[in-house]
Amino acid sequence: MPAFRFEPSARLQRFLGRELIADPNLAIAEFVKNAYDAGASQVYVDFAVDGRAREQQALVISDNGVGMSRDSFERDWMRPGYSAKARRGATVPVRPGMPPRVPIGEKGLGRLAAGRLGNRLEVFTRRSPNDPWLHVVFDWNAFTDMDVALREVEIPYDEATDPSAARFLTGTIVRIEDLGLDWTGLVPGRKVAGRSDSRVGRLRQDLQILLQPLAASHAQFTVVLACDSAALGQYMGPVVVNPPEVSDYMYSFSIEPIAHGVRVTRRVARSEYIQELTGLPADDGSVRDIIDLSGDDETERPKTLRSGEFTGEFYYSPRISKRAAELGTPPGVYVYRDGVRVDPYGHWDDDWLGVRARKASRQGYAAIQPNSLFGHVSISKQANPELVDMSNRQGLVQNDAYDDFLAHARGEFRVFEERVFSEYVQPNWELPAAKAQRAAERAQAYGEILLRNLVHSLRQPIFGLGAEMSSLRALSDHPELPSTLADEIIGIHHRASDHLHDMEAAVGEFLDFDFDVAYEATDTASIMREAAQRAAPLADSLGVSVTVANGHRRPIVVPRPLLVRAIAELTRNAIQAPRPPERDQSWVKLESQWSLGHCTIRVIDNGSGIDPNIAKSILQQPVSTQGRPGVGLLNVSQVLSLFRASVHLESTDRSGSTFAIIVPGEEELRKEG
Amino acid sequence: MTQPSTLLIDDEQSVLDSLQNMFHKNAMGLDSASSWDGGIQLFRVGLHELVIADYNLPGSKHGLLLLNEARAFHPSTEVVLISGWLPKEAGEAAQHAGLIDHFFVKWSGLPDLLLQLARMADERAAAPSDWPTVAGAFLRQQKVKARELDRVDQLLRRHVPNT
Numbered sequence: 030m031p032a033f034r035f036e037p038s039a040r041l042q043r044f045l046g047r048e049l050i051a052d053p054n055l056a057i058a059e060f061v062k063n064a065y066d067a068g069a070s071q072v073y074v075d076f077a078v079d080g081r082a083r084e085q086q087a088l089v090i091s092d093n094g095v096g097m098s099r100d101s102f103e104r105d106w107m108r109p110g111y112s113a114k115a116r117r118g119a120t121v122p123v124r125p126g127m128p129p130r131v132p133i134g135e136k137g138l139g140r141l142a143a144g145r146l147g148n149r150l151e152v153f154t155r156r157s158p159n160d161p162w163l164h165v166v167f168d169w170n171a172f173t174d175m176d177v178a179l180r181e182v183e184i185p186y187d188e189a190t191d192p193s194a195a196r197f198l199t200g201t202i203v204r205i206e207d208l209g210l211d212w213t214g215l216v217p218g219r220k221v222a223g224r225s226d227s228r229v230g231r232l233r234q235d236l237q238i239l240l241q242p243l244a245a246s247h248a249q250f251t252v253v254l255a256c257d258s259a260a261l262g263q264y265m266g267p268v269v270v271n272p273p274e275v276s277d278y279m280y281s282f283s284i285e286p287i288a289h290g291v292r293v294t295r296r297v298a299r300s301e302y303i304q305e306l307t308g309l310p311a312d313d314g315s316v317r318d319i320i321d322l323s324g325d326d327e328t329e330r331p332k333t334l335r336s337g338e339f340t341g342e343f344y345y346s347p348r349i350s351k352r353a354a355e356l357g358t359p360p361g362v363y364v365y366r367d368g369v370r371v372d373p374y375g376h377w378d379d380d381w382l383g384v385r386a387r388k389a390s391r392q393g394y395a396a397i398q399p400n401s402l403f404g405h406v407s408i409s410k411q412a413n414p415e416l417v418d419m420s421n422r423q424g425l426v427q428n429d430a431y432d433d434f435l436a437h438a439r440g441e442f443r444v445f446e447e448r449v450f451s452e453y454v455q456p457n458w459e460l461p462a463a464k465a466q467r468a469a470e471r472a473q474a475y476g477e478i479l480l481r482n483l484v485h486s487l488r489q490p491i492f493g494l495g496a497e498m499s500s501l502r503a504l505s506d507h508p509e510l511p512s513t514l515a516d517e518i519i520g521i522h523h524r525a526s527d528h529l530h531d532m533e534a535a536v537g538e539f540l541d542f543d544f545d546v547a548y549e550a551t552d553t554a555s556i557m558r559e560a561a562q563r564a565a566p567l568a569d570s571l572g573v574s575v576t577v578a579n580g581h582r583r584p585i586v587v588p589r590p591l592l593v594r595a596i597a598e599l600t601r602n603a604i605q606a607p608r609p610p611e612r613d614q615s616w617v618k619l620e621s622q623w624s625l626g627h628c629t630i631r632v633i634d635n636g637s638g639i640d641p642n643i644a645k646s647i648l649q650q651p652v653s654t655q656g657r658p659g660v661g662l663l664n665v666s667q668v669l670s671l672f673r674a675s676v677h678l679e680s681t682d683r684s685g686s687t688f689a690i691i692v693p694g695e696e697e698l699r700k701e702g
Numbered sequence: 703m704t705q706p707s708t709l710l711i712d713d714e715q716s717v718l719d720s721l722q723n724m725f726h727k728n729a730m731g732l733d734s735a736s737s738w739d740g741g742i743q744l745f746r747v748g749l750h751e752l753v754i755a756d757y758n759l760p761g762s763k764h765g766l767l768l769l770n771e772a773r774a775f776h777p778s779t780e781v782v783l784i785s786g787w788l789p790k791e792a793g794e795a796a797q798h799a800g801l802i803d804h805f806f807v808k809w810s811g812l813p814d815l816l817l818q819l820a821r822m823a824d825e826r827a828a829a830p831s832d833w834p835t836v837a838g839a840f841l842r843q844q845k846v847k848a849r850e851l852d853r854v855d856q857l858l859r860r861h862v863p864n865t
Contacts (some may be wrong), residue, residue: 163807197722486810489714495810496720499817529810 039182040175045109046144051209051423053228054235055372056142060090060203061239061252062369063140066132067094068122073196074236076229080211086100088146088205092196095122096156099163099188106140106152106165107184118310127249131367131410141590144169147205153192154201164190164685177540213258224377227542229254229264236268238375241365241405241511251494276403277303277453280445284437285338289331291437297448302348306328307452335433339412343404347395347453362404362442364425366416371408373423381424381435382442396450406438487536494529498522548672550584552623554631561619564604573604573615585692588672592692595676599632602662604685608634628692635685644681690702706731707827709750710819712770712784713759724813726797730820738768749776752823754816757785757793757858770846777839780823782816784808786860796854800846808858839847 050056064072069092076085097105098530105111121130121558143150150167163185183535192202209646215226222353279298284291304311345363357702360377362382373379380386384399415430425431463581504510505518516529557577568575596619603617618633639647648666669676669690708725710732718734718781725732733748735741738759751856755774757765769781780821783793793805804819806812826832 274779484787489717491810492784492786492808492812493714493717493720496717496724496813498810499813500720500724500727503724534811 036363037179038175039172039177039179041179042109042141042144042169042172044181046141046172047209048145050142050145052372053145054232056145057088057090057232058239058370058372059140060144060233061236062133064092064094065130065250065369066088066121067092067096067201068124068127068130069094069200070124070249071197072126072254074211074254074257075196076231076258076261078211078256078261083211084207086206086208088208088212091196091200093200095407096199096201097154097163098156098160099186102152102154102163102165105389109141112318112406115279117598133367133369143167143203144172145209145248147209148207149205151206152201152205153190153204157198158198161188162191162195163188164192177496189473194659208293213261224234225264227261227264229256233264233268238361238363239370241363241407243368246325248261263416276300276346276688277344277348278445280343280345280404280448280451282441282444283340284441285340286332290332291334293437293441295441295444303453307677312588329345330440331433331436334433336408336416337404337410339413339434339438341404341406341438343402343442343443345403345449346401347446347449348399360400360403362402362406364408366408366413366418367410368407371418371425374406380422381438382555383439384442387446396446396454408434415522444540484536487532491533493528493538494525498526498529501525533593548586549589550586551589552584554590555629556593557596557621557630558573559593560600563593564600567601568604568617571604571615573617575600575604575619578618578620583623585694587674587692591668591671592674592690595668595674595690596621596632597631598662598665599676599690603632603634603636603686603688606634608635609637623694626694628694630690630692631687631689632690632691633680633685637685638683639678639681639686641681647678648676703746706733707823708750708754708816709733709735709741709748710754710816711735711738711754711759712756713737713763720850721813721816723798724817725753725820728817730817730824733819740766741772745772745779745792746775750823751827752780752782752819754782754784754819757783759788766801766858767851769802770851776837777843778836780804780819782806784812784816792858795857797852799850800842801851801854814842 049061055181061072061074072092073087075424077089077092086472100410121132123130143429144511146170152164152165152167163186165184174178181268192204195202210228212228212232214228216224216228216231220226225234230399233254236254240250255263256262256265256480258405277300280295281298282293282295283557284293285294297305299310299311301422305308321610322425340360360386361377361379363375363380364371365376374381379398384397384402388397390432413430413434415428416434417428418424419426425434449609501518501522505515507515510518561575600617600619612635614635615636621629621630623629623630648662666676674690674692676688676690681687708731710718710721710723710750711796715736725755733744733750734745736853739757743752753769755769756852759765759768765783765785769783771831773779773781779801782804783796784806785793786805788805790805790807793802793807796802797805806815809810811853
């Protein structure tokens with residue numbers, strides 16, 4: 030039967046090479062993976078850039094792997110999409126004494142990524158020092174004409190050209206020229222937390238996380254960056270695969286399918302810091318949890334594991350705010366298949382576990398800060414055959430296996446996050462409140478001490494002043510003193526004594542003030558009577574009558590001495606309020622009423638009212654009025670606020686003034702908490 | 703001028719000056735000291751009828767202990783404890799324990815009160831010794847138990863800063 034055959038255009042190479050892989054670092058990583066699959070123990074990534082324009086710069090990747098013969102090169106390299114490593118049971122030809130490796134590559138496309146790096150590619154490869162170097166030259170510019178078939182583009186090779194300054198006697202050397210970007214420069218765009226600004230620096234970071242830390246298969250595989258420019262010296266040298274150095278939490282899990290669901294085994298380890306803070310042990314040991322298919326388990330987790338079993342570890346250090354800056358390793362939870370990273374999981378702009386999304390949904394208050402989270406989830410070709418890389422290295426192919434994998438991995442992160450929240454974050458959130466409470470208590474205690482110290486200090490000069498007053502009076506009795514002078518001295522003595530008594534009264538009030546008065550159930554009638562009694566001497570001296578009316582027996586719960594003090598102060602103020610001359614009687618009335626769960630106590634006088642300009646601020650700041658200084662009313666307001674009561678000037682006019690104290694009832698206080 | 707029969711011990715020099723001036727204006731003598739050592743030395747020489755001491759004086763011994771020392775030396779001396787710090791109840795506890803004769807909080811009218819006590823002390827000093835009173839004072843002093851003294855002293859110290 031007649032059949033069509035694909036006749037790829039030469040331009041296909043452009044799409045597969047230059048445009049399939051977006052990140053040039055991924056392109057270099059493909060060659061490093063190839064070296065790994067070739068059984069290499071060392072890979073050098075050399076930058077020949079010093080003093081050269083971009084077009085003259087070169088990138089050379091050399092490995093000491095098995096190398097290729099002409100036939101194997103033609104069979105493997107020259108057949109895009111073909112990969113012997115993809116065959117089931119394929120192994121990596123490692124040297125004797127090296128640990129076995131599972132081959133990473135499988136798509137047969139990685140080598141084409143050279144087109145992403147530069148327009149010219151030279152390959153040198155040989156298997157034995159006795160073999161000539163196979164030298165192959167690719168000019169990717171020859172692949173731009175879409176009218177030319179892919180197979181028509183000639184790729185010259187020879188076995189007569191030796192590489193200059195080859196690092197190894199055997200293996201493969203890939204030399205890329207006419208580079209697509211300047212590797213000595215900075216990465217354009219905004220800065221990324223934890224990521225180097227330098228192209229080479231960022232490459233180094235990506236290579237550091239290319240291989241899973243502590244994986245046995247990587248024990249004898251070293252990637253070295255080298256450069257002929259001193260300016261890039263800080264990024265050169267062996268790329269060390271760093272296991273987490275500092276972590277306060279280590280959470281490990283393994284997930285496996287069982288008969289009726291999924292079994293998850295978890296373990297939490299804590300640093301000494303967390304142990305001291307939480308009182309929890311260093312290690313919880315392994316804890317098993319079953320997500321049962323048959324039960325009524327309402328967990329969000331799927332009850333299937335179509336991806337196959339996998340494991341993971343999360344490392345978190347809440348004390349480290351910029352992990353990358355401190356440890357030199359970018360944060361992120363990476364996915365490793367057989368020890369080699371699967372892009373882009375864990376990349377700075379890939380939030381596959383939803384760590385940043387959860388932080389954003391909580392308006393920034395997440396238990397786990399993305400920049401301090403490190404970890405890896407491990408899969409393998411053998412256990413997870415359905416978890417397949419996409420060709421463009423942009424993640425795993427989305428299928429049922431991937432859905433289960435993603436859901437369970439995110440589920441484990443949520444469990445870990447909840448653990449950190451309940452053990453570390455939540456108690457710390459309470460601490461600030463407790464600290465604030467203690468600070469407030471300390472401030473109050475300190476304020477009390479300061480006030481008492483100040484007041485006690487006043488007693489000494491008052492005592493001394495009393496002695497001087499006594500001396501003054503004795504002087505006024507001196508027989509040789511002219512009588513006019515004596516009278517004047519007596520006058521001074523009387524006025525000074527009044528001032529002294531006022532000062533003493535103020536000192537006494539402060540010393541009598543008990544900041545820590547207990548609440549007690551009492552009634553307004555008795556409170557008002559006591560306050561009136563306190564003000565009685567003043568009332569008697571000024572001929573003002575004070576009556577208590579409508580006192581309720583309904584109980585209120587208040588610090589009684591403070592309320593009595595406040596009412597007494599208002600009463601004294603009312604007693605001393607100026608009266609117009611035509612007023613026959615001067616009186617002050619105290620009354621109370623209950624309404625809407627609040628008790629209102631009114632102090633009413635028949636004075637001549639308060640100046641409207643003063644009335645506005647009479648309870649907010651000391652205001653000098655005729656009679657007593659306004660500081661007394663300010664004290665009333667402040668004292669009442671201690672137990673959530675308040676005072677306001679209800680009315681004032683020429684017929685008198687009314688101050689009202691509002692005291693919340695017990696039920697209102699309960700509502701307010 | 704005859705030997706003053708009143709001794710005042712207070713570390714505040716301005717207060718001592720004001721009281722000295724007051725006593726002088728009232729034609730009365732007053733010995734004063736600003737420290738316990740100085741006060742005790744003066745007392746051992748003058749054997750004053752009335753010793754007025756501030757509670758909070760610099761040094762390890764507070765006024766109560768040193769007043770007791772004075773009374774132990776001369777039991778018939780009237781000892782008055784004054785203080786700007788101690789609350790009335792604390793001072794009265796010392797009085798009820800028989801450790802002092804009077805306790806007064808420092809206030810503006812206290813100097814006049816002290817003057818009255820000083821006049822009475824002057825009269826006692828001028829009169830012949832009242833031996834029954836003296837004997838009674840000795841007996842009373844013997845009854846003062848060290849444990850009670852410590853207890854009251856600790857009680858008073860709690861009210862005073864820097865103790």
